[in-house]
Amino acid sequence: MAKSEDLVKNLVVLPHEYEWLDFKESWFSKDEIGEYISAISNGAALCGREFGYIVWGIHNSTHEIIGTTVNFDKDVNHEPFKHYLARNLKPSVAFEVEEAQVDGKRLVLLSVPAAKSVPTKFLSQAFIRIGSSKEKLSKFPEWEIRLLNILSNGIPTIVSMAAPDYAQELTFEKLFMYYGAKGVALRKETFKKSLRLLTADGRYNIMALLLSDANDIPIRVSVFSGKSKADTLFSVKEYGNSCILYAMDKILEYGDAINIIQADERGRISERKDVPLFDYEAFHEAVLNAFIHNKWLGMNAPMISVFTDRIEILSHGGLGLEQDLEGFYKGVSIPVNEILASMFLQLRLSERSGRGVPKIVGAYGRESIKIEKNFIVVTIPFNRINVTPFELNEGAGSDVPNGSQKGSQKSSQKSSQKILRLIAENARITTQEMADALGVSRRAIAKQLANMQAEGIVKRIGPDKGGYWKIL
Structure with a gap:
């Protein structure tokens, strides 16, 4: 397959248009195409990319390949159109126009080098892409300052950009x-x-x-009582404001603590099967990737959200500058923060094998990784075994299926359900926190927990201070 066809296929699967990428159908305007070349060239420089692209024959919103009739070999004002464009672009831009056949459809690929030293102009006017719109650069002074700074000093990184x-x-x-x-x-x-x-x-x-020992970058784990952020926020755990290596380890430890081992007795013949709540290796890789590839320049840390049916791990910044989507899923990683990635390798926190994303995809499929323009979210779903008489998202007051139990026994079972719900949401919850959450005395909770341990429902791992609960 021709190189241009491979490139087009990689571009089409991207979820959005970018400052350096635009899709057209068969639209043609001699001057606006020149303006778009200026905008794409400057946009590529802003994003640290070597080239930007315009592809004709792609549906603007669905990215469906539909083919095009656009023709760059036509004459405009008694001269070849390509010559007209080149003559009016300053400084000179060595753009290339190629035809490609994809799925039997004719496409046209315009490759535009990123601006160097000074902004690219068409007919003496510089343009920029704001979202998917083409605008005059002069209308957005903050973007103009940023572009000029990048053209002079290069793309800012966590190494080149000074702390406040x-x-x-x-x-x-x-x-x-x-x-x-x-x-x-x-x-x-x-x-x-x-x-x-x-x-x-x-x-x-x-x-x-x-x-450093102290910074002002909070790293939070937010635990919600339901399946969305509209549900009650159960707790927020702070792990940031200090060396991010320690913060990351604390988050990994928290994930290990809540990854309860469930007894699967469905179809049991001899030994029961122990099933973890989620694939910890996939969770581990997702957290590592979030820290390595997060866009720390904006002082925004990765965000971890725990719901009753899943964990979401969000990192800011999207894909790396030269990362293509297919390579990303196959584990061909191009780090957003190369120096930070090298440090993780030195400390043996990660590997060069590129197994992180393939591990997540192998466990939960490509749909578990949502890639947007400015962030990536990895979803780790919970694998709940239906052997306990409750579902976290249904509320703690639902009755036990066995309707023959009455009176104090039934009340005790309801209390057990509520406690199990709290433990499943936070394995390190204290007796006092349970009492506060359920509006009862600490003594009542302690008595109920003692009964539940005696009945083999839960087990305390470790000391009262620093230990955690395990649902059996």
């Missing part, structure tokens, strides 16, 4: 402890240079801020 002025007095004791625990020695004399923690002018960068 108030964050220039940083300490790194936790970082040294973390490296030591992994058996890797850091030298105080050279660690700032070896870990790339300083900008070219000697200031602490965003990378340094992320790894």
Whole structure:
């Protein structure tokens, strides 16, 4: 298959148009095409891409391949159209026009190099893409300043971008402890240079801020009482405002704690089968990827949301600059934060094998990863075994199926259901937190838990302080 056809197929499967990508059907306007070349060229520079593209023969909203009749070889004003475009683009832009056959349909691919040094103009006017709209760059001074800065200094990264002025007095004791625990020695004399923690002018960068003992980047795990964020927020756990390596480990530990092992006795003949609530390896890889590929420049951390039927792990920033969709799903990873990715490799937190996304896809399918323009969400669904008389999203007051139980026994079962619901939502919940949530005394909860342990319904793992509950 021709290279242009491969490229078109990779572009068509992207979920959106971008500052560097536009789809057309058979639309043709001699001057507007020149304006679009200017906009795509400048947009590619803004996004750190080497090229931008316009593809004719694609439905604008559905991305369906429909074919096109557009012709770039026609004459315009008594000269070849390509020559007309090239003559009016400043500085000179070596764009290329290629035809491709995909699914028996004729497509036209216009490849546009990113702007260099100065913005690309058509008929002395620079254009930019705002969302999917083409606009004059002069109408958006903030975008113009950003573009000029990128053309002069390159795309900002967590290494090249300085931390805020108030964050220039940083300490790194936790970082040294973390490296030591992994058996890797850091030298105080050279660690700032070896870990790339300083900008070219000697200031602490965003990378340094992320790894410092104290920062103002909150990393939260939000636990909801239902299946959506419209449901009551049950609890919020803060793991940020410090070295992100420790924060990430805490989130992984939390995931391990809530991954209750369920006894599956369906069709039981001899031994029962223990089934975890979710695939922990997939969860682990999703969290690692979220931290490595998150767009930390905006001081926005990954977000973890726990619902009654799933966990959602959101990272900001979308795909890497040169990452294509098919390569992403196959594990051909192009890190958003290359230096941070190298650190994770050094600490043996991740591998170069690219198994992270394939592991998630293997467990839950491609549909478990939602890729948007500015974020990626990985959904880890819960595999609930229907052996306990409750469903978290149905409320705790539903009756036990066996209608023959009455009086205090039935009341006790309802209390057990409510406690099981709380434990399933938060395995580290304390007795007092259960009492507060259910509006009863701590003594009553302690008595009920003792009965449930005696009956083999739940088990306490570890000490009262620092341990967690396990549903049997």
